[in-house]
Structures are given as C-alpha cells and as structure tokens.
Amino acid sequence: MTAAPGSGPPVASGSGPLEAVLFDMDGTLFDSEPLWDVSLADLAEMLGGTLSSETRRRVIGGNLRDTTRIIHEDLGVEADVEESAAWLLERTRQLFALGVPWRPAAQAVVESVRRQGIATALVTSSHRALVTEVLAQLEPGLFDVVVCGDEVSRPKPDPEAYLTAAERLGVDPRNCVALEDSGRGIAAALAAGCVVVAVPEDGAALGDGHGAVVVPLEAVTVDRLMSLLADRVRPRLTL
Template identity: 45%
Template sequence: MSDSPRPVTDQHALPQAVLWDMDGTLVDTEPYWFAAEFALVAEHSGSWSHDQARSLVGSDLHESARRLRTEGGVDLTIDEIIGDLLGRVVEQFRAAVPWRPGARELLTATRAAGVPCALVTMSWKVLADELVALLPEGTFDAVVTGDSVKRGKPAPDPYLEAARLLSVDPARCVALEDSTTGLTSALAAGVPTVGIPCVVELEARPGLVRVASLEGRDPAWLAAVAAGAASDEGASTPLVR
C-alpha cells in the first residue's frame, strides 16, 4: 500500500479504499464478451440473442458458460467454454484497450491522493493481468478475480475479499460498478456504490449513486459518496450500442 499522506476534503474524509470493477467500468470490454459469445454459439450452430448476452453482464464465468451450454447450444465443457471466451476477449483487448470516459483519470487521481485501490472483477486472472500490465506498478493494492473466489458476483464475496486483503472496512470504501450483478454484490458487502451504466439499465437502490460517466469526478466526490452525501443523478440509461 502507498505510504503517501491521505488528504482530507473540506467536508468528508476520503474513503479507506476504492474498489473497481473492470469490464464495463474501467474498460468498455462488454462488446468483446458479446462478440465472443455470439461467435462461439454460431460455431456450434446454436442461437443467442442480445437480451441473453446483456443478462450475463457482470456474471461469474461459470454461470455464463453454463447458460451458453444450456441456452446457446454450445457443446463443450464449462471449462472449455470459459477458456474459449477468455482467449477471444484477450485477443480483442490486446488489439485495442477501450477505456471508459473518465475512468483512468479518476483511478490516477485516486492513487495520487493516497487512497488504496483494488480490482474486483469476474473476469479471470489471465484477462485482469492484461489490464494491470498497462498501468503503473502498484496501481492496484489487491486484485480479486472470478477464479479466486468460490462465489462470484452477485454474492458479496468478491468485495468482502477485497476489503479483507486491504484490511479496510467495506462500509468506509467506495465500489464502482456498471452492472446489476456487480452492484448487487457490492451493496450486499455493505459498500457504498457508484453505478455507471454501460450496456444495462441500473435501477435506484439504497446506497447506490448513479452517474452517466466518471468524467470530471475526483477524490473529493468519492469522499462524498463514502459519506452518503453524493447525489444519485438517476443515470439509468446505458450507452446506445
């Protein structure tokens, strides 16, 4: 963890940590997952819809693979489906990294303010490592991936594990999420949560602050979120695809 002093805003203390989802929050890789799913299903002469693809956003990869088998007609084992999807997404990610607006800038500012950060993603380590390698060393003090927890999102386990690794109180952190599955996980762990819709709508919930984008956001705003003083801007509409 950083030994830098942790400044205090005029009104609120900075959060003990910021817990970042990856796909759809830091990087707009959801279209990569969609493309991988459709290609895999087509190769097995199955059928798959955009509604089905959207319903998997933020899900544990075992659940995604199970549904691709039972609903999409993919005649492979769960592990084979996961490996195939990850390979396709990693290949697309290496070709182009689609940062979400304001995400990288807020991550940089948060680290500069001395606030620890964790990556909390249902993608597996092989993909998370691709993102981590693009950032300055030490950007994330902890990384929790879908293959490192027994129960993935929407269970609270991934966020509770991140808080444990950082030795922080979940209630004094902030989580950043783009999916219903992800925000359900964070809120169940007791973490004040920001929802930034990407491909699915996010309904209002206690403890959730919805914003259209992270552009122009700073650590002082994160402090307000942690203190329950930030306004829900009602940004429930995802980006048009």
C-alpha cells in the first residue's frame, strides 16, 4: 500500500465518518523544535563544527539516523553514524526531560477530539525514549495509539507509520485526518490515504502546503476536520 511520497492520497468515491485524528508530535503538537535546535547544535559542536541554518532546515521532520548522516555530510566529517545518533538521542532526551511545552491551542485541539469520542494517535519520527519523556508530562490516555520512529522499518516520508497507526486503531486511513508540520510528514500521511492538515508555525514556509490544507492550529476544530473529510476534494490552501 506504499505510494510515492507526495503523490497524494487515493481518491475515494465517498468518505465515511471521521474515525480518527492522527497527530505528529514535534512542531505540530509540541514546541520541541527549540530543544532540537540545542541538541543538534551540540552534536555539531561535539563533532568539531557548527550547524548551518540550511542543514537545520533540511533535517526537520527527519528520523534520527538520516538527521545524523546529513549533519556528518554538512560538516564533512567521517564519524560513526550510529554512535552520533545515540549521542544525539541521549542529549535530546535530557532536554525533553526538563519539559516540553504544548504549542498554543494544541492541547485544546486534542482534548476536543477526545470529547467527541474520536480515536487519537500520536505518529512521530522521534524515538520511543523521547516520546516517553513527553507522555510522562501529559494526562494519561490522550492518545489511543502511539507509533514512534524506531518502531517502523520505513520512516516518514514513507506511509508505514500512519498505516500502522490506522491498523492498530482498526480504522480506514481514508477516514482519518492527520495533523502535520513538515514536508516529510505531510508526504507520509497523504501516501497513507489520510486527509492532511498542515499546522506549521509559519504557514508561508510550506508554500502551497505540499498537498495539505494549511490551517492555523488555533483555527482547527472537530467540525472543520469533519468537513474536510466529508468534502474529500483536491486540497487547497486555507489562510
């Protein structure tokens, strides 16, 4: 069921009810990107270099191993990718343990979905060690299913993580809406067949949304998600 990243979801002749909302973690629900800024800069310094702004942009939404590989290439260093990835994971875990704040309006969105009795999943490229630190800071039971980056064989932009979440929830991914903030994540959710809502802090940074409907996070409501799924039309930019 794997589709080419960015090719868009299968077009259904009709749509069912909204069965689940699937949430990305970093940068979508939680303001964790500043913490990644610190750990990535620390990794570059540990390797004897300085992280460029372009490389930082390139690794947004990426998995740990690819992120480390890109940083090695950018710095021109020959180092063990697995060792650097383990170092980065532990440094980031330490920062996450100090507290990861919600993005404005994000908690209200998740809680409103829960109040409607709609299933929820957290679908992230982050490793379980990091997700555990975040979940420990939350009210239990906000997410029915959690799929982490080290629990799938093909990370985003492959749809495996989203397909896995839908399968565990027992729902059709075409009856799900995914909230994402990065090009990789949007491509993964679209390829899985979800309706995708992009909620980046800077909507202009995504251009035309990469095939997602761009909506400010504070404007996301359950009714709006239901309407997008019911319409099942070619995605369009929403300001």
